[in-house]
Amino acid sequence: MKLSFKVLTKRVLPAILAVTLMATVGGCSKKGGEKGENVSTGTMPKNLTVWAPLGSLAAKAGANDRGDILAYKIIEEQTGCVIDWISPSSAEGLEKFNLLIAGDKLPDIICADVWSGRDTYRDIEEGLIVPISDYLDYMPNLKKFLEENPDVAKQFRNDDGSIHYLPSARGDEELTVFVGPTIRKDWLDKLGLEMPTNTDELYNVLKAFKTQDPNGNGKQDEIAFSGMGGDSWSYGIGNIVWAYDTHYSFFVKDGKITHGMLEEEMKPALEYLAKLYSEGLIDPDYLINDDEKYKAKILNDRSGFFFGIQPSSYYLTLNDGTKELVGVPYFDGKCYNEQYLNRLGGGQTVITGDCKDPAGAAMWLDYFFSPEGIIATNFGIEGETHNVVDGKRVLDHDYVFNNPDGLESKEVCHSSFIGASTDFPSVQLWEYYSQTLQPWGKAAIEVWSSSANPENALPKLKFTAEEKDLISDELENINTYVSTQFNNIIMGRASVNDLDKIKEELDNLGMQDVLKVYNDSYVRYLNK
């Protein structure tokens, strides 16, 4: 690093200040604290500036900035650190973020879901951020959390072990499961059918849905299998291919990363889907369904089987006693949904290069991972927003569902608990989250989570800037090509026999380069 004025003010000076501060505080009682080796505990700062967009639900509930949210109020009281919040609306978050970093003075802490897409090594070089891992010694609670949850720690860390930003964490496995196959149980009962446990049984169920008029209106308007998109992990109809041990994107097979379109299992999988489509069992508009149309088909008693999200308004509306939506267990546990492995939420937060007291900032961030912090962010205030019943924390029913200020339960949760919005470094607990679900929602998540075995789904891989540069164009082209061909085969415009030509074309588009990069990264991931 050459000693320009910029480096002087942005790097050297703050470092000197921090060391001087530490020496003054630590020098009194600590022993062995060599200069530069942060073994002293530092102090909680009195004041910090934090830039963090405000979610729309919290804004709807009346919050003007994050400071109006209950969890942060409690933490401010408990830590004594007063926060200057800068909270643009989340809709213009990205724009405002770009303006922020182009400006001169940065706040101490920035919370924005952009860091995972950026080259944070470059950001450190340019003085935008400082790595969290440099201050881990000031964060005993986070350290403990990472030690006790090595799977989650793996996702926090870069391949070289450093941590550049802190996201929120999903403390329990069930929290990663919020989408899965759903079926109209009342239709199954009406037609005397059992819950399908494999693709053959599913075929029979779908055929029955289509032809035997389970919604009872005399018209054949049922859509046996509905969805939004084909190769989409959320509502895509393509998720059925998982039952054939394959996936429409990258996944792990025999210890290596490969792409579904290159593997032989894709042939029977696509044959099955094409058969369903040609017999009218799949929604012919599945590619153009948007959120509204997709929901409408469910609410209008037309969709029988689909991949749905939980919690959702249509589960609420439909489970009214006469109708019933339940989660379907994964066939043989086969599931390649990458999201099931993703233990990170939103709220990616960094300490900026302009922060005068990064150790103090780290201490403040660490508080969110402390036992008190976890209670505050998930349950609020004991005796007010939750009570301890038989040793368990139970949300106060009236506070959430019959709120005195007339707010909806979603609004209450998002303006009180970070466990609801998961938009700041903290630990979300299933103990909290499950209480905000309706009973059938909780049941569906438990069905999916207990039946799924996502061990071969693509793990969260990290790539170096060079790797990203190398493959980003090719990846974009590959993804659009795969998407087109996948759906063309399902819709009957291309044949399953074209898979060989597709493999060739993928090689032309650079698939081998991409696989090499993915596998290199996978090896690093396994060794983390």
Add this chain to the structure above:
Amino acid sequence: MKKDNVVLLPKKHSLWREILKHKSIYLIFAPTLLFYLIFMYIPMFGTIIAFQDYSIRLGVFDSKWVGLENFLDFLSNPKFFELLRNTLVISSLSLVIGFPLPIVLALLLNELSNLRFKKFVQTVTYMPHFISTVVMVGILTTFLSTDGVINGVRAALGLPAVQFMTTPEYFPWIYVLSNIWQNIGWSSIIYISAIAGVDQELYEAARIDGANRWKQMLYVTLPGIASTMLVLFIMQVGNILSVGHEKILLMYNSATYETADVISTYVYRKGLLESDYGYSAAVGIFNSVCNFTMLMLSNAISKKVSGQGLW
């Protein structure tokens, strides 16, 4: 002796004099001039980031220079020709079909004698212009879905359903025709006013010579608005690579990528993934250079052929 009242000014003061003489007109013009200077010309210097590996944090002066790398990245992408082709297909279709139709509408409106009906038609045709793109595409998708209105009509006629929105061959047509439906009224306004500016005496003269309404349109109206048509045509040609991304993003899906993916949608996707501003700027420059070339070419051709051009 008569006093000489003529004052001879040196030539270099004549512009200033001109401005002072008509100062109120120039005053009205001043904000517009300022607007173009501040928001169009000065930002042009920003295109310099196309030659950089631009970082928002470092800004223009500290970002690394990479020369033509961004341009080469874009031009060597295997998808480049597909994107270019799709952009040109949609643009040319818009030009060939979309250009004459507002003129036809204006001519037809001109033939109406019932003033109330004329005004009614005018209002109805230009109202769709104000529908937002999102609502427009929502309407399109609902009408064209497998169980939508159009397929309902087809079913009533005994015809099989057509998957309009997922068939790549149909995409440019749906895009262009829905654009025309939305904008035909608005675009015809300028022609209506041009037609109103044609000298009535010419019509008199033509009637005296025995021309019927059709011949009058052909030999009086059309030549009368020819210069307006030319100006608008050249301008539309000068926008040939600028197919906007908003409507296409809402309309396309994986089944129609091969005809729907244009330069701007590709850059939008890439830009969103990587916030690569230098790359987007480079593609923008490429677009502008091509557009400008087409503009110059069509202007030159028009001058050669008809003696008239934009400048």
